Amino acid sequence: MPAIARTNPIDQLPETRDVRPSAKFGIDMDLDDEVDELAQLSIPDVVIRRLPIYVRTLHSLLEKNEPSVSSEELARLIGVTAAQIRRDLSYFGKFGKQGKGYDVGYLSNTIERILKLDRTWDMVLCGMGKLGHAIANYRGFTRSSFVIAGLFDTDSDVVGEMVNDMPIQPMADLVKVMRENHISVGIIATPRKNAQETADLMVEGGVQAILNYAPVILRVPDHVTVREIDPVSALQSMSYYINE
Amino acid sequence: MPAIARTNPIDQLPETRDVRPSAKFGIDMDLDDEVDELAQLSIPDVVIRRLPIYVRTLHSLLEKNEPSVSSEELARLIGVTAAQIRRDLSYFGKFGKQGKGYDVGYLSNTIERILKLDRTWDMVLCGMGKLGHAIANYRGFTRSSFVIAGLFDTDSDVVGEMVNDMPIQPMADLVKVMRENHISVGIIATPRKNAQETADLMVEGGVQAILNYAPVILRVPDHVTVREIDPVSALQSMSYYINE
DNA sequence: CCTTCATTGTGACGTGTTTCACAAGCGAGT
DNA sequence: ACTCGCTTGTGAAACACGTCACAATGAAGG
Ligand SMILES: NC(=O)c1ccc[n+]([C@@H]2O[C@H](COP(=O)([O-])OP(=O)(O)OC[C@H]3O[C@@H](n4cnc5c(N)ncnc54)[C@H](O)[C@@H]3O)[C@@H](O)[C@H]2O)c1
Ligand SMILES: NC(=O)c1ccc[n+]([C@@H]2O[C@H](COP(=O)([O-])OP(=O)(O)OC[C@H]3O[C@@H](n4cnc5c(N)ncnc54)[C@H](O)[C@@H]3O)[C@@H](O)[C@H]2O)c1
Numbered sequence: 191m192p193a194i195a196r197t198n199p200i201d202q203l204p205e206t207r208d209v210r211p212s213a214k215f216g217i218d219m220d221l222d223d224e225v226d227e228l229a230q231l232s233i234p235d236v237v238i239r240r241l242p243i244y245v246r247t248l249h250s251l252l253e254k255n256e257p258s259v260s261s262e263e264l265a266r267l268i269g270v271t272a273a274q275i276r277r278d279l280s281y282f283g284k285f286g287k288q289g290k291g292y293d294v295g296y297l298s299n300t301i302e303r304i305l306k307l308d309r310t311w312d313m314v315l316c317g318m319g320k321l322g323h324a325i326a327n328y329r330g331f332t333r334s335s336f337v338i339a340g341l342f343d344t345d346s347d348v349v350g351e352m353v354n355d356m357p358i359q360p361m362a363d364l365v366k367v368m369r370e371n372h373i374s375v376g377i378i379a380t381p382r383k384n385a386q387e388t389a390d391l392m393v394e395g396g397v398q399a400i401l402n403y404a405p406v407i408l409r410v411p412d413h414v415t416v417r418e419i420d421p422v423s424a425l426q427s428m429s430y431y432i433n434e
Numbered sequence: 435m436p437a438i439a440r441t442n443p444i445d446q447l448p449e450t451r452d453v454r455p456s457a458k459f460g461i462d463m464d465l466d467d468e469v470d471e472l473a474q475l476s477i478p479d480v481v482i483r484r485l486p487i488y489v490r491t492l493h494s495l496l497e498k499n500e501p502s503v504s505s506e507e508l509a510r511l512i513g514v515t516a517a518q519i520r521r522d523l524s525y526f527g528k529f530g531k532q533g534k535g536y537d538v539g540y541l542s543n544t545i546e547r548i549l550k551l552d553r554t555w556d557m558v559l560c561g562m563g564k565l566g567h568a569i570a571n572y573r574g575f576t577r578s579s580f581v582i583a584g585l586f587d588t589d590s591d592v593v594g595e596m597v598n599d600m601p602i603q604p605m606a607d608l609v610k611v612m613r614e615n616h617i618s619v620g621i622i623a624t625p626r627k628n629a630q631e632t633a634d635l636m637v638e639g640g641v642q643a644i645l646n647y648a649p650v651i652l653r654v655p656d657h658v659t660v661r662e663i664d665p666v667s668a669l670q671s672m673s674y675y676i677n678e
Numbered sequence: 679c680c681t682t683c684a685t686t687g688t689g690a691c692g693t694g695t696t697t698c699a700c701a702a703g704c705g706a707g708t
Numbered sequence: 709a710c711t712c713g714c715t716t717g718t719g720a721a722a723c724a725c726g727t728c729a730c731a732a733t734g735a736a737g738g
Contacts (some may be wrong), residue, residue: 234724234725236724236725236726237725238671238674238675239667239671241670241671241674242664242666242667242670242671243651243667245670246649246667247651260684260685260686261685261686262685267651268651269651269653270726271726271727272685273726273727273728273729274725274726274727276685276686276687276688277687277688277725277726277727279686279687280686280687280688284686284687285686286685286686286687287685287686287733287734287735288684288685288686288687288732288733288734288735289683289684289685289686289733289734289735289736290684290685290686290734290735291684291685291686292686304674305670305671305673305674306673306674306676307670307673311669311673311676313669320568320571320572321568324564324565324568327564328564330649330665330666331665331666331669334666334669334670335669335670335673336666336669336670374676375669375672375673375676398675398676398677399669399672399673399675399676401665401668401669401672405490405574407487407491407511407512407513409513413677415672415675415676417668417669417671417672419663419665419668420486421574421575421645421663422486422574422575422578422580423483423486423487423490424645424661424663425555425557425575425578425579425580425619425643425645425661426485426486426489426549426551426578426579426580427482427483427485427486427549427661428619428643428645428659428661429549429550429551429555429579429619429643430482430485430548430549430550431482431642431643431659432550432555432618432619432642432643432659433642433657478694478695480694480695481695504714504715504716505715505716506715515696515697516715517696517697517698517699518695518696518697520715520716520717520718521695521696521697521717521718523716523717524716524717524718528716528717529716530715530716530717531703531704531705531715531716532702532703532704532705532714532715532716532717533703533704533705533706533713533714533715533716534704534705534714534715534716535714535715535716536716
């Protein structure tokens with residue numbers, strides 16, 4: 191059950207499980223408070239999950255050369271309340287100016303720093319079937335701090351094949367490659383039945399975040415975050431609301 | 435902002451927006467309570483989103499020929515607490531037996547009825563680029579009450595192409611096709627910039643549930659449920675928790 | 679420098695969700 | 709028929725999260 195923490199399974203679906211003390215206050219502390227270094231605040235995972243949307247929306251404002259934005263306007267764009275945005279941001283500090291709002295570029299950079307998006311994360315991708323190929327060729331990740339750095343499969347027929355300029359490697363090498371390259375993010379695109387064993391290997395390799403496309407709940411240690419991508423569950427929960 | 439209700443945007447990410455009075459108690463009432471037909475209970479969307487996982491897990495128990503299961507064991511399999519499962523189910527009625535647990539087949543059927551999965555839902559899929567092709571060929575949907583019944587794109591170069599035995603149709607026909615065939619579920623796989631206009635057309639066609647793969651928050655009327663599939667946001671929120 | 683205006687950041691409050699804990703009920707065994 | 713052990717269903721309590729509402733404050737303009 192610790193595995194469920196911060197996980198989309200019951201989450202993408204269910205939704206909001208967060209067994210552990212949530213998150214620790216991780217941004218650089220303001221200088222004024224030297225005493226409280228250990229008094230870390232626990233930030234709700236709900237809040238963390240909203241931050242990427244804030245970033246995305248701020249980026250679209252940047253493209254339009256908007257210099258600043260009020261919580262009111264940002265809220266309208268995103269579809270939440272202004273109070274929620276202000277509250278969310280207040281977990282991390284004070285970034286706005288009264289009467290003015292938030293500087294778009296500054297806020298966007300700040301949230302990216304909070305989320306540790308001001309760097310690149312290498313990822314391994316396991317399971318190079320149809321979905322794995324699609325993911326490996328997807329351009330959307332690179333634009334967002336994440337880079338697929340290794341492709342893996344058990345099937346000797348596909349091992350060696352080049353996909354998007356990278357060779358598919360045997361699963362036997364996964365742990366070694368992850369350790370040698372300090373890779374802490376993994377994507378699982380194997381069949382359902384092999385997902386758990388794949389997750390176990392990733393854990394052995396030092397994974398800290400897993401994006402799981404297989405329709406199973408993964409059992410992982412507490413320090414590993416899992417998010418599920420599960421369109422079928424999404425559809426199945428929506429059908430409840432359809433009339434007639 | 436009503437558009438956000440029950441939506442994964444801030445939800446898959448953010449996570450748990452639910453502006454409206456949630457859901458109405460929709461399962462057939464037990465015969466004993468004739469008075470309260472109008473006293474409909476509002477069921478939290480969180481609960482609804484967990485139900486597909488319950489169903490999935492029950493199916494895997496069925497495969498193993500387990501005749502019954504306790505909330506304790508089910509909870510262990512799913513990674514939630516037993517109390518949560520019992521509470522969730524109690525929104526809909528009493529399905530277990532003291533000392534025994536739940537009949538796997540019966541509970542699974544019951545939840546499927548609640549979610550309206552005891553029938554087939556036709557879907558339209560808009561945007562037949564790389565992702566659209568992958569979705570159209572994905573076999574996972576059919577196993578789960580959802581069937582892609584129409585493919586649409588604006589690009590005249592791809593219109594007419596056969597994908598998985600279905601022709602890609604022009605977007606101009608979308609509304610007509612949806613209405614004539616009473617299709618109430620849509621999948622959006624268009625570029626980001628065209629997602630809102632596509633959603634608008636689906637609404638015109640009578641859509642009630644949209645699965646949105648484009649990274650934008652859609653604005654839709656209150657009676658439409660939207661769920662986002664957004665792996666990038668999922669990764670971006672997980673990176674917050676990665677140490678070093 | 680003072681006034682006005684807009685908008686933040688946050689206590690206090692309210693609602694929603696989860697967990698606790700236990701009386702009630704079923705079934706097996708005697 | 710009675711007892712025992714197990715497990716449900718659910719009030720009540722705890723906790724988490726979202727919203728209200730307003731004092732505080734920066735900026736702009738006189
Ligand atoms: N979430 C989504 O959007 C989505 C979409 C499509 C598929 N899926 C899921 O993704 C998974 C893969 O789907 P697919 O259509 O690509 O299937 P597929 O059968 O085409 O590919 C599976 C691949 O995984 C490899 N594999 C098997 N065991 C492995 C292991 N232990 N380690 C590494 N690789 C292993 C196989 O050799 C194969 O290449 C399935 O679980 C499916 O349900 C999810
Ligand atoms: N969520 C995910 O897992 C995921 C994965 C990959 C891509 N995406 C997103 O899905 C979308 C499509 O990605 P892709 O790689 O297939 O892009 P693509 O460019 O290959 O395909 C887009 C298709 O949409 C069509 N289109 C454009 N405007 C349209 C309109 N108004 N109505 C109908 N069709 C229209 C285009 O003709 C094209 O065929 C993008 O928004 C991308 O960000 C999401």
